[in-house]
Amino acid sequence: MPHDLYLLAGRYRLIERLGQGGAGTVWRAIDEVLDRQVAVKQVRVPEGLDPYARAQFTDRAIHEARSAGRLRDPAIVLIHDVVLEGDQPWIIMDLVTGRSLDKLIKERGPLPPEFVARVGLQVLSALEVAHAHGMLHQDVKPANILLDSDGSAMLTDFGIAAPMGGRGQFGSGGSPGYMAPERLNEQPSGPASDLWSLGASLYTAVEGRAPFERELPAAMAAAVLLHEPPFPARAGRHLGGLLMAMLAKDPAARPTAPQIRQALSAQPATATTPRRRRWWLVPAVLAAVVTLAGSGWYAAAALRVEPETGKYAQAPDPCKLLTDAQAAGIVKGTPDRGATRAGECQWAVDEQPQRRLIVRAWIERPDGDLGGPQVAQRRFASMKATRAAGKGTQGRTTWGAVSDVKGVGESAIIQNSFTFYLNSTESGRSDSIVLFRTSNLLGEVIWHREDVPVSKPADKETAIAAARLVAAALQK
Structure with a gap:
């Protein structure tokens, strides 16, 4: 290996430039500690910044690279390291062909x-x-x-x-x-x-x-x-x-x-x-990429059994999965019901403290040799892993651990989040989110509350109770 090539952080020797764009330059490099090839992104720093603005830019670039590095899912490439030399940020990632x-x-x-x-x-x-x-x-x-x-x-x-x-x-x-x-x-x-x-x-x-x-x-x-x-x-x-x-x-x-x-x-x-x-x-050319767990879309064989569609041929109307009386009992008030967008319904109480109950439902269809229920199961597992990896604090928001929920569909999880208001360290807004699967259908129930004291950030029981009612309605 030629030793006159640039050695970054005493470890990553840059071999060749793979590409360049508005966000920076990507290099193929050798990690001399682990003796493997990696991709190194030299983040482009805007010209004309004064020292303070340049330092701010660098801090944000490093913070966001670290945030991306928290992603743990088979569909996402791993970020191995973030290096700062002088005021130049560098991001070390997997090297993949494409x-x-x-x-x-x-x-x-x-x-x-x-x-x-x-x-x-x-x-x-x-x-x-x-x-x-x-x-x-x-x-x-x-x-x-x-x-x-x-x-x-x-x-x-x-x-x-x-x-x-x-x-x-x-x-x-x-x-x-x-x-x-x-x-x-x-x-x-x-x-x-x-x-x-x-x-x-x-x-x-x-x-x-x-x-x-x-x-x-x-x-x-x-x-x-x-x-x-x-x-x-x-x-x-x-x-x-x-x-x-x-x-x-x-x-x-x-x-x-x-x-x-x-x-x-x-x-x-x-x-x-x-x-x-x-x-x-x-x-193929080499680049640093976000990898996706996917397979070829072509048919595996000329003759095969058609995969199972699943119980649900179409997604149900989420506004019909709860009665207004049920929603009123959950939100402890008289809510206004409305379809906020296709596949989503909301029961909202605007009086203080404000609170909303949101229900979403969508279906998965067969994909290649996988039936609708299998695709839904795979999607559920991926979303569960993603949410579990998000546990922790980012900015003013703290995400809790993911927990399994029994008695809601075939499988279900719940996660709570709490976000401080910008002008407060005592109160904020809380979301308790239940994700569940039944056959080829995925559903989500969100219990949202405003003006929540930090001493009582979670209300999982209400979200789970609503989710059980929604799941029961789907069985009718």
Whole structure:
């Protein structure tokens, strides 16, 4: 090994530059302590910062890298180390092979809708894990989606990731044609912003061109803010309708992650979609990525038994899973009931202290050789592991341990969180969340309370009681 190559932190010897973007530069390196290859991200520090602003930027970059390093799930790449040399942050990650989706689009043109839906499902899984831990990706685009040699999709480059609800400390980081309207308007971002970018990426894959394609970045940004994209004709009615909904200007009008997952899972196969030939197998390049536990989407055999759909052919109306009398008994008041969005219902009491009971329900469909109940079981296990890994304090929010709950569906867990108000160390808001599974259905019951004293942050009993009523209604 040539010893004149740069040695970072006395341990990581940089071998070659793999790629460069707005968030920084990725290097292939050798960890000389463990004698293995790793990926090293040299975080780009904005120019022109004074010493105080530069120090603030560096502190935030390190904090967010550490937050990403807390993620423990088979679908997420491990972050091994965060190094600071001078005022330059470096992030040490696993090194994984992959081929970017944008290169495949340039070479192959529009991709089959079924394949695009499969890619979308896997990238969605990565985003859900990040969102569950309060992190936004902020740069979802085809160039950051890799296809591994076995056909699984991977989301790369959390380099400009930021906490939810903020404008993002990396300023204009991101790509104009794939940045949600609220981000271009410098409004607070949320999970819906990442899902908008996912919709734009899948649109590009299935159509062979970006939804707001223009020659100049400024014109592209204006199109995102002011115009509607053409309906993606190659996507078909099912996938095309979903993509148009994901690209809505108003974040509240976009489908939620469970709704997107359900729609992508239901994408019909097309006669022109190759099912056994691995046509996406192409020479691999190295990059630091978020890996996804996925399998090829092609059929395992020409003849096979169709997987079990599950008990639920469609998701039930969550507003019908509790009577108003039951909800009133739970919230100890007279609540206002309303469907806040598809797949979600809320019973709210606005008098002090404010409290809300939220019920969500969605179904999983067969995926390859897995039946709907198996997919739901896998999803439940992944969400359980993700929430368990989130135990601890981040900012003003503390997440409790995940506990199993008996007597609610086939399996259920509960977790409590408490968030201090900005001007208080004595009170805040509390959420007790029950997640449960029955056959191919997943449900969530959230008991939300305001003005909760820190001495009594949890109320698991009420959340569990509500969840038992919801689960009982599903058996009727």
